[in-house]
Amino acid sequence: MLTALSIANIVLIERLDLDFEDGLGVLTGETGAGKSILLDALGLALGMRADTALVRQGADKAQVTASFAPPVPGTPLARLLADNDIAIEPGEPLLVRRTLKADGGSRAFLNDQPCSAALLREVGVQLVEIHGQHDDRGLLAPAGHRALLDAYARADTGAVAQSHAAWRAAEARLAAARTAVSEAERDREWLGHCVAELIALAPQPGEEAELAEARAAMQKGERIAGDLSTILEAFDGSAGGPALLRGAARRLDRLAGDHPLLAEALASLDRAIIDADEAESRLHEAARAMEYDPERLEAAETRLFELRAMARKHGVQPDELPQLAADLAARLDAIEGGSAGLAKLEAEVAETAAAYTQAASRLSDQRAKAAARLDAAVAGELAPLKLDAARFRTLLERLPAERWGAEGIDRVEFLISTNPGAPFGPLAKIASGGELSRFILALKVALAEEGGADTIIFDEIDRGVGGAVASAIGERLARLAGAGKQLLAVTHSPQVAAKGAAHFVIAKSSEGTVTRTGVRALDADGRREEIARMLSGAEVTAEARAQAERLLEVV
Structure with a gap:
C-alpha cells in the first residue's frame, strides 16, 4: 500500500510531501486546481511515459518518490523484485523513484537501485491500479479476467497445472521414443550386419593381448630354435653333462669319508646336479613355449589382424569389441521391441490427457458456477450506480484443444451491454468514461478482495452523477476500502468526499507571475x-x- 508520496518540480507542484494511510482517502479541489497533476506524478513514478512537459518551468529536472509497504514474501510482487535482484530488507518499505530531465531522458530506481522503465511498469502494475477516463489496464485487460474469476471461485488451479505438466511430459517422452525408433529403423540393416559380423568373430576380453604375446613368443622361438637345440644336446644321453655329474658323484661318494674336503666337494656336486636338472627342465619348458609352428603362427596373426581390423572399422579398441557387440545387439533388440514400448507410452499419454481433461473440466464447472454468482453480484451493484439498463456477463468459452494449457480449457472475459437490446462487448469498447469507472467499481465491489493491486485510485468516478448515485458510489468505495484495499478517489461529489477516512484538498495559489499547486490534509x-x-x-x-x-x- 502507498504510504508516502514526494513530488518535486512537476508542472505547478514545486515541492509536495504527502503521507497516506489504509482505507478510503479522498482528494478534492476546485476545477483546474491541478488534481490531475498529482495522478500524473504518481503515474510517472509507476513507469508511465516520461513527458518533458511534466517538468516545472524553469527547473532542470523533476522527481517523484513513492513509498510502499514492504512486499509480502511469496507474492508475485516479491518474486518479481527477487528475480530482478532488487533487495528488500525485512520490514523496510519499497521505494519507487523516477527522475525526468527538462531536456529529455529519465531514470528509474527501485530501493535506490537503477532499473529499466519496463521493470518499473511491471512493478507499478503490481502496486497500484489507476482507473480513470482513459484507463486501459487493470480490470479492462481480458488477460487477467480468468485469474480474477478463479480467485472469486476459490478454485485450486494447481491440480490442473500439475496434470497439464504431466500430460505434456508424457507427450515429450512419446515423441522422443518415436524419434529414436524412427532413427533405429533407418539403421536396422546396418545394425543387423554389424551384429552378425561381431557374433561370427566372437571377440573375447583380453584376447588381443594374449594373441600378440603368443605371436611374439613364436617369432622369437623361430630365431633361437637352433641354439636351444644345441644347448639341449649337452644335457641328453650318457655323454650329457647331468649324466657325467651323476657318475662323478657316485665315485666321490665312495671316497668322501677319507677326507673332509672330499665330503664338501660331494655336497657341492650334489647341488650342481640339482641345478643342472632344474636348468634342463626350464630349457625344455622354454622350448615348448617358444616352439615354432608355422601354422600356429599364421593362425594367431590372422586372428589378430581380424580383431584389429574390426576395431578400426568401429572406431574402438580391440578389447572394447565384446561390449560393442552387446550394445549393438541391444539397439537391434530395441527396434524389435519398439512397437511395444511405443504402445506403452501412447497409453501413458492417453491416461495423462484424460486426467488433465477431467481436472480441467472440474475447474471449468467451478468457473461456470462462480461466473453465475459474479454476474448476479455485479447486477446487484449496477442499479444504485445509475446503470439500470446495463447488463454484465462473464463469458466462459471453451478453447480449442491446441490452446489448452496449465490454466485450463477456458477463455474468460468480462463483457457489458449498456443499453437494452445492445450486444455485449468488452468493457473498454462499450462503456463511456463515467460508465466505465462505475462498472469497474461495481465489479471491484463484487470481487471484493480478490486479486489486483492493494492500492486502487479512482479518478472522478462520480463524473456526471449526484445525489443518491453519488452516495451509492461513496458507500461502495468505503466498502471496498474496508475489504483490505487502500482507495484514493479524486472526486467532485460531497457525498463521496464525506465517506473518506482521510481528506486531502488541492489548491492553486499565485505570487506575481508564479503559480503553484499545493495539497494539504484536512482535519475535521x-x-x-x-x-x-x-x-x-x-x-x-x-x-x-x-x-x-x-x-x-x-x-
Whole structure:
C-alpha cells in the first residue's frame, strides 16, 4: 500500500510531501486546481511515459518518490523484485523513484537501485491500479479476467497445472521414443550386419593381448630354435653333462669319508646336479613355449589382424569389441521391441490427457458456477450506480484443444451491454468514461478482495452523477476500502468526499507571475468546510455547513 508520496518540480507542484494511510482517502479541489497533476506524478513514478512537459518551468529536472509497504514474501510482487535482484530488507518499505530531465531522458530506481522503465511498469502494475477516463489496464485487460474469476471461485488451479505438466511430459517422452525408433529403423540393416559380423568373430576380453604375446613368443622361438637345440644336446644321453655329474658323484661318494674336503666337494656336486636338472627342465619348458609352428603362427596373426581390423572399422579398441557387440545387439533388440514400448507410452499419454481433461473440466464447472454468482453480484451493484439498463456477463468459452494449457480449457472475459437490446462487448469498447469507472467499481465491489493491486485510485468516478448515485458510489468505495484495499478517489461529489477516512484538498495559489499547486490534509473542521464549499459553490453558507455536518454524521 502507498504510504508516502514526494513530488518535486512537476508542472505547478514545486515541492509536495504527502503521507497516506489504509482505507478510503479522498482528494478534492476546485476545477483546474491541478488534481490531475498529482495522478500524473504518481503515474510517472509507476513507469508511465516520461513527458518533458511534466517538468516545472524553469527547473532542470523533476522527481517523484513513492513509498510502499514492504512486499509480502511469496507474492508475485516479491518474486518479481527477487528475480530482478532488487533487495528488500525485512520490514523496510519499497521505494519507487523516477527522475525526468527538462531536456529529455529519465531514470528509474527501485530501493535506490537503477532499473529499466519496463521493470518499473511491471512493478507499478503490481502496486497500484489507476482507473480513470482513459484507463486501459487493470480490470479492462481480458488477460487477467480468468485469474480474477478463479480467485472469486476459490478454485485450486494447481491440480490442473500439475496434470497439464504431466500430460505434456508424457507427450515429450512419446515423441522422443518415436524419434529414436524412427532413427533405429533407418539403421536396422546396418545394425543387423554389424551384429552378425561381431557374433561370427566372437571377440573375447583380453584376447588381443594374449594373441600378440603368443605371436611374439613364436617369432622369437623361430630365431633361437637352433641354439636351444644345441644347448639341449649337452644335457641328453650318457655323454650329457647331468649324466657325467651323476657318475662323478657316485665315485666321490665312495671316497668322501677319507677326507673332509672330499665330503664338501660331494655336497657341492650334489647341488650342481640339482641345478643342472632344474636348468634342463626350464630349457625344455622354454622350448615348448617358444616352439615354432608355422601354422600356429599364421593362425594367431590372422586372428589378430581380424580383431584389429574390426576395431578400426568401429572406431574402438580391440578389447572394447565384446561390449560393442552387446550394445549393438541391444539397439537391434530395441527396434524389435519398439512397437511395444511405443504402445506403452501412447497409453501413458492417453491416461495423462484424460486426467488433465477431467481436472480441467472440474475447474471449468467451478468457473461456470462462480461466473453465475459474479454476474448476479455485479447486477446487484449496477442499479444504485445509475446503470439500470446495463447488463454484465462473464463469458466462459471453451478453447480449442491446441490452446489448452496449465490454466485450463477456458477463455474468460468480462463483457457489458449498456443499453437494452445492445450486444455485449468488452468493457473498454462499450462503456463511456463515467460508465466505465462505475462498472469497474461495481465489479471491484463484487470481487471484493480478490486479486489486483492493494492500492486502487479512482479518478472522478462520480463524473456526471449526484445525489443518491453519488452516495451509492461513496458507500461502495468505503466498502471496498474496508475489504483490505487502500482507495484514493479524486472526486467532485460531497457525498463521496464525506465517506473518506482521510481528506486531502488541492489548491492553486499565485505570487506575481508564479503559480503553484499545493495539497494539504484536512482535519475535521477543514473537512466540514471543504464539503460545504462543494455543496454551495464559491460562497459557503450556513445551510451548506449544516448539510456538510449531516453528511459527515451519516458516515
